[in-house]
Every structure is written in C-alpha cells, then in structure tokens.
Amino acid sequence: xxxxxxFEDMCxxxxxxxxxxxxxxxYNGQEAVSTGFIRLLQPGxxxxxxxxxxVHALSKGVPxxxxxxxxxxxxxxxxxxxGGSMHMFSAPHNFxxxxxxxxxxxxVATGAAFSSRYRHEVLKEASPSGGLDVTLAFFGDGxxxxxxFFECLNMAQLWKLPIVFVVENNLWAIGMxxxxxxxxxxxxxxxxxxxMPGVPVDGMDVLKVREVAKEAIERARSGEGPxxxxxxxxxxxxxxxxxxxxxxxxxxDVDFKLCATLPCCIAFGLMCKFFGFFISYIMLKHxxxxxxxxxxxxxxxxx
Amino acid sequence: MAAALQTAAPLRASSNLGAxxxxxxxxxxxxxxxxxxxxLLVVKSDGRHSVGFNTRLRGGNLxxxxxxxxxxxxxxxxxxxxxxxxxxxxALREGLEExxxxxxxxxVMGEDVxxxxxxxxxxKGLATKYGDLRVLDTPIAENSFTGMGVGAxxxxxRPVVEGMNMGFLLLAFNQISNxxxxxxxxxxxxxxxxxxxxGPGGVGRQLGAEHSQRLESYFQSxxxxxxxxxxxxYNAKGLMKAxxxxxxxxxxxxxxxxxxxxxxxxxEDYICCLEEAEMVRPGEQVTILTYSRMRYHVxxxxxxxxxxxxxxxxxxxxxxxxxxxYTIGNSVKKTHRVLIVEECMRxxxxxxxxxxxxxxxxWDYLDAPxxxxxxxxxxxxxxxxxEEWTLVQPAQIVAAxxxxxx
Numbered sequence: 027x028x029x030x031x032x033f034e035d036m037c038x039x040x041x042x043x044x045x046x047x048x049x050x051x052x053y054n055g056q057e058a059v060s061t062g063f064i065r066l067l068q069p070g071x072x073x074x075x076x077x078x079x080x081v082h083a084l085s086k087g088v089p090x091x092x093x094x095x096x097x098x099x100x101x102x103x104x105x106x107x108x109g110g111s112m113h114m115f116s117a118p119h120n121f122x123x124x125x126x127x128x129x130x131x132x133x134v135a136t137g138a139a140f141s142s143r144y145r146h147e148v149l150k151e152a153s154p155s156g157g158l159d160v161t162l163a164f165f166g167d168g169x170x171x172x173x174x175f176f177e178c179l180n181m182a183q184l185w186k187l188p189i190v191f192v193v194e195n196n197l198w199a200i201g202m203x204x205x206x207x208x209x210x211x212x213x214x215x216x217x218x219x220x221x222m223p224g225v226p227v228d229g230m231d232v233l234k235v236r237e238v239a240k241e242a243i244e245r246a247r248s249g250e251g252p253x254x255x256x257x258x259x260x261x262x263x264x265x266x267x268x269x270x271x272x273x274x275x276x277x278x279d280v281d282f283k284l285c286a287t288l289p290c291c292i293a294f295g296l297m298c299k300f301f302g303f304f305i306s307y308i309m310l311k312h313x314x315x316x317x318x319x320x321x322x323x324x325x326x327x328x329x
Numbered sequence: 330m331a332a333a334l335q336t337a338a339p340l341r342a343s344s345n346l347g348a349x350x351x352x353x354x355x356x357x358x359x360x361x362x363x364x365x366x367x368x369l370l371v372v373k374s375d376g377r378h379s380v381g382f383n384t385r386l387r388g389g390n391l392x393x394x395x396x397x398x399x400x401x402x403x404x405x406x407x408x409x410x411x412x413x414x415x416x417x418x419x420a421l422r423e424g425l426e427e428x429x430x431x432x433x434x435x436x437v438m439g440e441d442v443x444x445x446x447x448x449x450x451x452x453k454g455l456a457t458k459y460g461d462l463r464v465l466d467t468p469i470a471e472n473s474f475t476g477m478g479v480g481a482x483x484x485x486x487r488p489v490v491e492g493m494n495m496g497f498l499l500l501a502f503n504q505i506s507n508x509x510x511x512x513x514x515x516x517x518x519x520x521x522x523x524x525x526x527x528g529p530g531g532v533g534r535q536l537g538a539e540h541s542q543r544l545e546s547y548f549q550s551x552x553x554x555x556x557x558x559x560x561x562x563y564n565a566k567g568l569m570k571a572x573x574x575x576x577x578x579x580x581x582x583x584x585x586x587x588x589x590x591x592x593x594x595x596x597e598d599y600i601c602c603l604e605e606a607e608m609v610r611p612g613e614q615v616t617i618l619t620y621s622r623m624r625y626h627v628x629x630x631x632x633x634x635x636x637x638x639x640x641x642x643x644x645x646x647x648x649x650x651x652x653x654x655y656t657i658g659n660s661v662k663k664t665h666r667v668l669i670v671e672e673c674m675r676x677x678x679x680x681x682x683x684x685x686x687x688x689x690x691x692w693d694y695l696d697a698p699x700x701x702x703x704x705x706x707x708x709x710x711x712x713x714x715x716e717e718w719t720l721v722q723p724a725q726i727v728a729a730x731x732x733x734x735x
Contacts, residue, residue, distance in 0.1 A: 072484065105517030115516035122483055123516065130503055133473040137480020137488075144486060148462055149433055177473035184468070 027057040027232065028318055030081035033090055034263075037080065037097060041267045046097055049126075050111045053081040055230075055262035055282060059194050060085045062235025063162055066243055068155040072120040072142075074135035075164045077112035078194075079124045082164060088116045128165065129172035132191070135163035136178045139189035139252075157247035158188040165192075168199025170213050179220040179254065186251035190242045191217075193256045194229065200265040201273045217254030229259030230282055412595045418588040420562035421451045421527075424569035425489065427598070429459060432487060435573055438465040438474055439491030439528075448493050449529055449588050475501035475526065479508040483520045487573060495530030495582065496542040509578040510553035525572045527581035531622055531672055532720055534586070538708035541716075545582055545649050546678045556649040557603050558582040558621045562592040564647060567601025575603060582649070584622045606653035612642035615666040615730055618657060618683060620646045623670045623721060630726035639730060649679055652686055661687060665696040666733045670721055675703040700729050 034052040041050055053060065056078075064073060064085035075082040083093050088104055096103025097111055104116050105124075114124040122138060125131035142159040145151045153159050169175055170193060182189050193213050197204045205211050217224025223245075227238045235257060242253040260282035264271030415423065429435045437452055443466035446453035456464040467474040471492065478488040492498040498505065509522055532541040545556060555577045559565035565583070572579040601607075609624065610631060619627045624645045631641050642660055646653060661667055667687060669680040680701040687699055705719040 074480075103517070105515060105519070108517045109515040113515035115512075115519050117516070117519040122480070122520075123512070125507075127503060127507060130476060130507055133476020133504060134480035134483065134508060136473065137477035137482070138484050139480075140477055141481040141484035141486045144436065144462055144481070148436075148460070173470075174473050174476065177468070177470035178477075180468060181470065181473060181477065 027061045029090060030057045030060065030084055033080060033084060033094070036094075038263065038267060040097075048110055048112075049077065050097070050267045051078040051265065052263045052267065053078055053261070055279075056194055056196065056257075056259045057081060058232035058235050059164075059192065059229045059257045059259055062232045063164075063190070063192055063239040063243075066236065066239050067160065067162070070120065070153050070155055070159040071243075072122050072135070072138045072159065072161045073164070074122045074131045074138065074161065075114070075124060076128060076131060076166065076169070077124070077126050078166075079112070079114045083114040083116065083119075083121055083124075086116070086121045087119045088114065088121055092116075128169045129174040132163050132165060132169070132174050132178045135161045135189060136182055136187060139182065139187035139246075140185065142188050143185065143249075155247060158249055160243050160246040161187075161189045162243075163189060163191050164194060166199065167193065167195040167197065167204040167213065168202065168207065169193075170195075170216070171208055176216075176220075179217070179222065179252070182252040183220045183222045186249060188246035188249065189252045190239070190246055191252060191254045193254070194259055195256055196259050196261045197278075198261070198265065198274060200269060203273075212256075214254060214256035222252050222254055224254045224256065226256045226258065229257030410593065412593045414591060414593045415562060416588065417559075417562045417565050417583075417590045417592075418449055418451050420566040420592075420594060421559075421569050421583070422453060422455070424566035425452065425573070426455060426458075428570055428573040429455070429463070432573075434485060435487045435489065436463045436465065436481070437489045437491065438467055438478055440467055440469055440493045442466060442491050447491065449583075449585075452491070471497050471500040472502075472504055476504040476508060478524050478526075479504060479512065479522055482522045482524045482578075483512070487523045487525075489525045489527065489573060492526065492528030494540055494585075495528045495544045496539055498526065498528065498544060499542075499547075501526075502547075505548065505554070505580075506551045510551040513553055513577075521576045522578045523573075523576050524578045525569075525575075525581060526578070527569070527572075527583060529583045529585040529588070531582075531584040531586065532704070532709055532716065535711055535713050535716060536585070536709075537711050541709035543673045543678070543704070545580075546673045548580055549650050549679060549682060553578065554650065555579045555603060556582065557647055558584075558649055560584070560587060560621050560624045560645055560647070562590060563594050564601050564607060564645075566594060567599055568603065568647070570598075571600040571603045574600065579603065582621060586622055587625075601647070604648045604651060604653055606656040607645040607647050608656070609643040609645050610641065612640040612664070614640040614664055615642065615668060615733055616657070616660040616664045617641050617643045617668045617670060617726070617730070618646050619643070619670040620649065620679070621672060623672050626721060626723050627670050627726055630723040630730070633723065633727050634730055637727075637731075639734060641730060646683070652683060654686060654690055657683075657687065658691055661691045662694050665694055667695065667699045668726070668729050668733055669699065669701040669703075670726055671701070671703050672720065673703055674706050675701075676706050678703050697733050700733055702726060702729055 034054050037050055040046040060081045073082055073086050080093055084090055092104040096105055099107040101107055104114060112124060112126040122134060139161040146158055195213060214224035214226045225238055228234050238255055242255055245253055260279050441448050442452040443456035443461055443464045452464060475490050478490040481488050509524060512520055512522055530544055557568050559568045568581060572581050617627050627643055631643055634641050642664055644660055669683055671678055671680040673679050680703050684699045684701055702721040702725055707719055709719055710716050
C-alpha cells in the first residue's frame with residue numbers, strides 16, 4: 027500500500043513535468059482494495075484489471091522498476107514499452123492486464139477462470155494451491171452498467187467458475203456520478219440476481235477487505251463459484267492526470283479521507299477495534315510502519 | 330461415380346465377404362477372399378456377384394481382366410481410389426475432431442455447439458465424445474464468450490469459438506479487435522492468443538440483409554489477426570487443422586452455401602498452409618483471383634471462357650490476410666491481366682485491398698487496369714431476384730474477361 031501510494035505520486039510528478047504522456051489513471055485512495063485482495067493470492071492465481079492497473083500490478087508482484095519503465099515506454103518495461111499505462115501485463119506473475127476499454131477485461135478474466143476449471147477437470151492437472159486457481163477481476167462502478175459485466179456474471183455462475191468480481195465503486199466514472207448513471211446504484215445486490223452472493227465492504231479499510239476477500243477466494247478455490255464484492259472506495263485524484271476533476275465537490279472525500287494517510291489508517295482502525303489493550307502494539311506498529319514507508323520509497327520492493 | 334455407389338449398396342447387403350461399405354471403399358477386402366493377386370470381384374448390374382475368378386472370360390484367356398466391365402470398373406474405381414468422400418461440413422468436423430484428439434487443450438465454445446451439434450452440424454457428436462466442458466454451449470453473449478476464449482487462450486488453452494453466423498461476431502468486435510488482435514502486442518509478446526474464430530458467412534438463399542454479411546472486409550484492418558477462407562472440403566479440413574495448430578488468432582470464414590459440397594479427401598493427416606493461395610486452373614491469358622463461393626461462379630464462367638477460346642488462370646486466394654503475393658505475383662508476371670471476383674461489398678472490401686497490393690508490387694507487369702467485380706454496396710435484399718442481382722454472376726465474369734483481353 028505504501029509502495030502503491032508513493033508510486034502513483036511519482037507518476038503524477040513525472041507526468042506534470044512532461045516526462046510521461048498519454049492517459050495515466052492513478053489509484054490514490056483505493057490501495058486497500060488492491061492489497062486486501064491480491065496479497066491473499068497464490069502464484070498460480072490470476073488478476074485482471076482495467077486501465078487503473080499500476081497498483082494491481084505492484085500488488086501482484088510485478089517489480090516497480092518494470093512498471094515505471096513501461097510508463098516511460100522503455101524496452102525494460104514489463105511490456106517492452108509496447109503497452110503503456112493502460113496495458114500492464116506480466117506472464118510470470120499471471121497478471122493478465124491492463125485493458126483500456128472498460129468491461130473488456132471481465133470476459134478475459136472469466137476465460138482465465140474457465141481455463142482453471144478446464145485444467146482441473148479435463149486435463150486433470152492438480153494446482154499447487156490445493157484447489158482451483160482463482161481469478162480476480164477488478165473494475166469500477168461505471169463498468170457495472172456495461173453488458174459484458176452482466177453477461178459474465180451469468181456465465182460465471184452458470185459454470186461455477188473460480189472467479190471473484192471486485193467492484194471498486196469510487197462513485198465516479200470520469201465526470202459521471204454513479205447515482206446519475208445507474209437505476210439501482212446498489213451494485214452488490216446484483217449478484218443474487220444471478221444466483222451468486224453479493225457482498226458490500228468498506229474499501230478504505232484493508233483489514234475488512236481482506237476478511238471478505240479471504241472468504242470469496244476460498245469459495246472460488248473450493249469450486250463453490252463466483253462472488254460479487256462491492257468495495258466502497260474513493261479516488262483522491264481525478265479520473266486521469268488529464269482530468270480537470272471539476273464536477274466532484276471538494277468536501278466529498280472527507281469521509282474517505284479519515285483513513286487517508288497509511289499509518290493513520292491502520293493505527294486508527296486498530297485503535298478503534300482494540301482500544302486500550304493494544305496501545306503498545308499500536309506504538310510498535312506505527313514505528314515499524316514508518317520504516318516500511320521509508321523502505322518502499324527507497325527501493326520499491328515491498329508492499 | 331453414382332453407378333459405383335449404387336453397386337456398393339447390394340455388396341453391403343450381402344454378407345458373403347463380411348464387409349461393410351466402409352471397408353469396401355478402401356478396397357482392403359477386394360482381393361483377400363481369393364487370396365491371390367489378379368482375382369477380382371465381379372458385380373453384375375442385377376446385384377449378383379461372384380468372387381475369386383472372372384466368370385465372364387472363358388477359353389483359357391490368361392489375361393484375367395484385360396477388359397473390365399463397366400460396373401466392375403466403377404466399383405473398383407470407387408473402392409481402390411484412396412481417401413474417403415464427405416461433405417464440407419463433415420470435413421470441418423473431421424479436422425476439428427482430429428485436432429481435439431491430438432491436443433487435449435483444444436476446446437470449442439459457441440451457441441448450440443454442444444447438445445444441438447452446431448446449427449450447421451459442424452460440431453455434431455463432439456459433445457457426447459468430449460463432454461460439456463470441452464464443447465461448451467454458451468449463452469447468447471458473443472462479446473463475452475469471445476472474450477472468454479481470449480482469456481482461456483492466454484492461460485494455455487486453444488479455443489475454437491464458433492459464431493453461429495459470422496454476422497453475430499459484429500457483437501464481438503470489441504474482443505476480436507482489441508484483445509484477439511492486439512493482446513499479443515500490447516503485452517510485449519508475453520501472451521499468445523492461439524484462438525480460432527470460425528463460422529458461416531456470406532450470402533445464402535434469401536436469408537435477409539443481416540444474415541448475409543461479409544465480415545472479412547470489416548476484420549481485415551485489425552492488426553494481429555490472420556484470416557483464411559475455405560471453399561472445398563479438402564481445404565476446409567486442412568485450414569481448420571492449420572488454424573488450430575497456429576499460435577496466432579485466426580478467423581476461418583466458411584460459407585453458408587458451401588457446406589454440402591462433396592469431395593474425396595485423403596485419409597492421411599494433412600494441413601493446408603494458412604498463407605498459401607490455391608491454383609484452381611492454370612492458364613496463360615488472364616489471372617482471376619477469387620475466394621469462397623465466388624470460386625464456383627468463376628469456374629462456371631471459366632467453362633464458357635474456355636469454349637470461347639480464352640485461357641484464364643483461376644487462383645483461389647484462400648488467405649485473406651496476409652495475401653499470398655508470391656503465388657499471385659507469379660501469376661501476374663505470366664498473364665499481365667488481373668480480374669478479382671469477390672462477394673464482399675465494393676467499398677473497402679478484400680478486392681480493394683488486393684488491388685492496392687498488386688498495384689504496389691506488380692505495377693510494371695500489368696498490361697491493363699485491374700478489374701474488380703464485387704457485390705453491390707447495398708443491404709442484401711430478401712427477394713431472390715434482387716439478391717441475385719447484388720452478387721457477381723458468371724455472365725458478368727465472362728464479360729469482364731472479354732473486356733480485359735481486348
């Protein structure tokens with residue numbers, strides 16, 4: 027999470043200094059979702075993301091150096107400079123992209139989940155994870171009005187595919203408010219409409235996300251089928267670095283910013299949960315967290 | 330040929346040789362009952378037969394089968410000819426089945442491909458043999474199941490995605506263009522997409538505008554995609570197998586009206602090179618380039634042209650992307666005149682690109698402008714006479730060649 031935040035901030039710096047070009051979509055504020063889910067995965071599991079994919083790639087294990095080089099269009103980038111910000115891929119880490127059009131990654135994720143089931147049942151290959159290899163599909167609230175989303179919910183539940191659909195609901199699709207675009211804005215309720223469980227979760231709290239993620243991933247791994255998880259989160263920057271971000275009210279992010287800075291987030295959450303008894307634990311955590319942040323800024327090798 | 334088939338039936342009915350018609354076709358039992366070379370099976374036109382010696386030749390004639398009777402010759406020729414006869418859709422199925430046997434990662438997905446056997450019966454019987462996961466019946470969601478095929482391909486499977494009609498793949502254009510075509514590139518070469526997208530297209534018999542589309546012209550610009558069109562049972566099976574074995578995403582165009590074409594194809598394993606064109610009729614005077622169903626209109630016109638004294642060279646280009654400029658170029662260098670006959674619309678069709686490619690590469694060899702006969706730029710009408718009028722007919726081809734050769 028610390029790495030993700032500092033990485034994205036550095037991207038913004040480079041972009042505004044004129045060293046990075048094109049469409050760059052930053053993940054500031056949503057780090058808990060990425061960390062909460064992806065850090066639970068095994069190496070054989072796959073992740074499919076959207077154009078807001080830098081931090082998903084980092085969480086999956088793609089070296090920060092490779093991602094940053096890709097953003098500069100260098101051959102040392104993870105896609106040899108051919109993909110760019112919106113097309114991060116890494117075969118060794120089973121990171122399947124990086125898709126520029128919203129919704130087009132969801133069928134690809136469904137296909138990866140299908141191949142997991144196929145390998146298990148047809149090819150009789152045993153996965154080192156002990157069950158089925160799981161695929162996570164990340165996408166936003168805007169995508170939840172797209173046909174491919176619904177078509178894949180149907181197919182995934184129909185064939186009980188090992189996939190978790192993770193909605194990063196940050197309430198805005200560029201300048202379109204989720205409430206103005208959606209007849210029924212409660213996304214997690216759309217899961218049961220297709221026969222799969224739908225779960226809402228506070229996307230700013232990494233521990234809560236992790237709890238829900240654990241259950242959803244275990245469900246998928248054991249062959250019980252897909253889950254739709256709606257993470258309520260917020261993006262602290264505009265849709266992309268080219269977005270003037272004029273439509274969002276300045277005070278809107280206050281509720282989400284309670285947990286804006288990372289040490290605060292974890293410390294605050296911990297304090298609320300274990301008030302008093304764990305003060306010393308928190309003090310220790312705080313100082314070691316400071317160390318983590320320093321380390322991540324220096325070497326970019328921890329998450 | 331028909332006579333031979335008729336005689337084969339009574340042979341099957343009799344149990345003298347214990348052979349069924351299948352084995353008879355391969356001639357494996359033809360000589361075995363007698364046990365020595367030179368004996369033959371005599372089949373009389375009334376269905377009676379005798380084995381072991383030629384009963385019609387008497388008087389100690391040592392040359393046992395100097396003059397073969399007509400029915401014998403036909404029966405023998407059917408049975409001793411190598412290969413087996415089948416229809417084009419069966420050839421596609423045979424190719425698919427052989428590849429599925431050969432590689433367990435090959436799977437099929439599409440609407441009605443499983444239990445229904447495919448709307449044109451190309452996948453008939455495969456679901457029973459391989460199971461519902463390997464031959465997957467999908468809901469009606471072209472964009473999503475094509476994307477699913479792409480996702481499965483990135484993780485190591487080799488899916489064959491069927492569009493029930495090629496026109497339906499318009500709904501999958503997002504996935505075909507962005508993911509099939511481009512994912513190999515945008516991932517920096519990390520993922521290959523060995524997917525085959527196939528289905529029937531082209532103008533049928535009064536199917537209406539939307540079921541009569543030619544998608545090859547829409548897909549040809551997609552970078553990273555390879556396109557082939559089959560036209561005979563032989564090349565249908567060969568191209569299907571080659572497309573499945575290819576590491577590239579391949580779109581295999583079949584034609585609704587060609588599924589019942591019958592041909593004798595080899596028994597042994599063979600593939601057709603995806604990038605090669607097929608020489609249908611060598612000639613010296615004019616090069617006619619065509620593909621898919623128009624090949625048959627061209628061959629019909631060729632008969633008329635030959636009678637009129639022309640010598641056309643007919644090439645079935647087969648590979649729509651990339652073009653086989655080697656074969657085409659050699660032909661142009663020989664004849665110096667080119668006619669392109671296609672079923673695509675005139676605007677932005679395969680013919681338009683082919684014309685540009687020939688002009689770019691072989692301008693100096695041309696003695697006349699390249700003529701291109703295509704379908705009219707209109708939605709295909711329902712009425713049969715109107716529909717016929719929007720397509721290229723043999724008479725137009727003859728007229729075009731006459732014009733070219735003036």
